[in-house]
Amino acid sequence: MENYLIKKARLTDGQVVDILVHKGVIKEIAANIESNEQIISFGNDFVSAGWMDIHTHCFNKFETYGDKADLVGYRQGVCTVVDAGTSGSDTIDELYQQASKAKTRVYSLLNIACTGIYAQNELADLNHLKRQEILEAYQKYPEFIIGIKARMSKSVLGDSGNQPLHFAKELQKELNLPLMVHIGSAPSKLEEIMDSLDKGDIITHIFNPKENGIKDGNQIKECVYKAIEKGIYLDLGHGTDSFSFNVAKLALDNGIMADTISSDIYFRNRINGPVYDLATTMTKLLAIGYSLNQVIDKVTNMPAKLFNLSHFGKIEVGKTADFTIFRLEEKDIELKDSSGKVMTYHQSITPTNVIVKNQLYNLTEDK
Numbered sequence: 001m002e003n004y005l006i007k008k009a010r011l012t013d014g015q016v017v018d019i020l021v022h023k024g025v026i027k028e029i030a031a032n033i034e035s036n037e038q039i040i041s042f043g044n045d046f047v048s049a050g051w052m053d054i055h056t057h058c059f060n061k062f063e064t065y066g067d068k069a070d071l072v073g074y075r076q077g078v079c080t081v082v083d084a085g086t087s088g089s090d091t092i093d094e095l096y097q098q099a100s101k102a103k104t105r106v107y108s109l110l111n112i113a114c115t116g117i118y119a120q121n122e123l124a125d126l127n128h129l130k131r132q133e134i135l136e137a138y139q140k141y142p143e144f145i146i147g148i149k150a151r152m153s154k155s156v157l158g159d160s161g162n163q164p165l166h167f168a169k170e171l172q173k174e175l176n177l178p179l180m181v182h183i184g185s186a187p188s189k190l191e192e193i194m195d196s197l198d199k200g201d202i203i204t205h206i207f208n209p210k211e212n213g214i215k216d217g218n219q220i221k222e223c224v225y226k227a228i229e230k231g232i233y234l235d236l237g238h239g240t241d242s243f244s245f246n247v248a249k250l251a252l253d254n255g256i257m258a259d260t261i262s263s264d265i266y267f268r269n270r271i272n273g274p275v276y277d278l279a280t281t282m283t284k285l286l287a288i289g290y291s292l293n294q295v296i297d298k299v300t301n302m303p304a305k306l307f308n309l310s311h312f313g314k315i316e317v318g319k320t321a322d323f324t325i326f327r328l329e330e331k332d333i334e335l336k337d338s339s340g341k342v343m344t345y346h347q348s349i350t351p352t353n354v355i356v357k358n359q360l361y362n363l364t365e366d367k
């Protein structure tokens with residue numbers, strides 16, 4: 001399905017428009033378009049640019065973290081998933097093979113440890129930092145590797161200190177790619193990490209409930225404001241242990257929002273929660289006070305911007321025709337964060353259809 005017309009698409013900004021797609025690219029957007037192409041319509045459901053989840057574990061190899069791209073991708077209304085460091089240079093060929101078979105678009109943030117997340121502590125052994133192999137991996141897959149990933153927390157680092165972060169920074173400058181840094185328990189201390197990062201770098205797990213997180217009593221740590229001023233991006237990265245309603249709400253009360261909403265999903269927290277899917281993560285942000293438009297922006301436009309994937313992320317003439325179609329269901333839903341705190345909300349974001357790589361999937365029939 002390369003050429004078609006979406007009639008009366010309801011956008012999240014309140015507009016209702018016709019969208020003409022030609023050869024998989026948005027050709028025209030107007031109030032009323034006449035065309036001989038196949039016509040599709042999604043009734044009262046919202047049509048947004050295809051959702052992108054920039055923190056997933058969609059490499060199906062290791063027991064620690066992993067999943068199949070399509071299970072966390074198109075089947076959950078997500079057009080593009082980014083594998084955030086499950087794979088390093090040792091296994092990038094295999095991730096690439098898996099990715100090329102997926103119906104979902106897949107990209108990689110290459111782990112700076114050559115092993116990837118084969119075990120929880122991939123950076124405890126400094127021998128895993130192999131500069132040449134990373135350069136070669138990038139040379140081989142320049143379109144597929146869109147950034148690098150460093151997990152800077154106690155259980156990952158062992159006694160390695162901040163050396164992996166310095167390694168990542170040097171490498172990043174050489175490759176001119178965005179760097180995503182995961183934060184958690186110290187070491188490394190949040191202040192040190194923030195100090196080392198620059199404009200365009202990304203911190204993930206921003207609303208984690210740990211002591212080394214962004215919250216200090218009833219305040220947000222000073223280093224967070226400095227980081228935002230520098231142009232560092234804040235990514236949600238929900239995960240099993242890394243999202244707290246309290247921290248997210250305190251941040252919002254202080255004018256701080258996540259720039260991107262991502263799930264940190266893999267098979268365990270997909271099946272058992274508390275993540276389940278990106279849509280549920282998005283609903284949680286609605287529940288704490290983000291607007292629908294903001295939530296959608298943070299899974300479409302912002303991820304595309306952070307990773308220079310400029311042909312995605314917007315419903316605009318010339319962009320790739322990936323769409324996520326969803327409804328806001330009016331029903332009471334219980335939402336759980338990583339600390340086990342439960343919030344009840346009266347609406348739920350539910351994807352109903354997705355168009356990715358020129359294929360339309362009806363998700364309500366598939367289930």
Ligand SMILES: [Zn+2]
Pocket residue numbers: 055056057084239264
């Ligand atoms: Zn992760």
